[in-house]
Amino acid sequence: MTDTAEDLNYDCNYNMFLAKTMLPNLNKNDDKHKAIRWMKKLATCNKSIEEMKLRNDFMYYLVVNIQQGELQPPFTEPPPTSPLPDIAHLLPGGPAEVNLDEWKEHAASGGTKKPMLYEKSPDGGAFLAAQPVPRCGAFCYLAVVAKESKKE
Known part of the structure; x- marks a missing residue:
């Protein structure tokens, strides 16, 4: 759209x-x-x-x-x-940048495993990490994705 x-x-x-x-x-x-x-x-x-x-x-x-x-x-x-600045840096609880290289280094050095949400996400959690996080309450995200079937 x-x-x-x-x-x-x-x-x-x-x-x-x-x-x-x-x-x-x-x-x-x-x-x-x-x-x-x-x-x-x-x-x-x-x-x-x-x-x-x-x-x-x-x-x-x-x-x-x-x-x-x-x-x-x-x-x-x-x-x-002046023109509007990027809102992500202004809002409290704004998106935290996900650095996948840091996750890999952290995991390789025996650190904790990457959260399942990031593991299961096709983009490694980049989209979800860019969403605002509420101070209280819940954050819910639902996605419906269709994969093209393999034609034999």
Whole structure:
């Protein structure tokens, strides 16, 4: 599935609607003002498909923060005046890079075995390692993959 500008804008507008609707969830007036500044900043981020995807990631996490009633970094600070930075480095519990070479060295030196999740994953766990990890609660991921049958 390809992300078109139309689809990305639809998602952003939907999340913008949710954020505006839930603004009363924020108890602090300062948080409300920061959230509004972030929404205004994100509304201007539409120069390329990649920027729009990043904008939508920020919008999603902003909605989650507003829904929880308290802003978390990076939304505790005013939005940057420059283009949006990569969100992975800003969000708490962001993705930890998986260095498969380090895993191999660690295992070769008698260290613990690589987690089963990484062993069973076709990409060695790279996709899952790049997903946000919640502070509390559970993280669930379900994938359905079809392999082409071998023709005899």
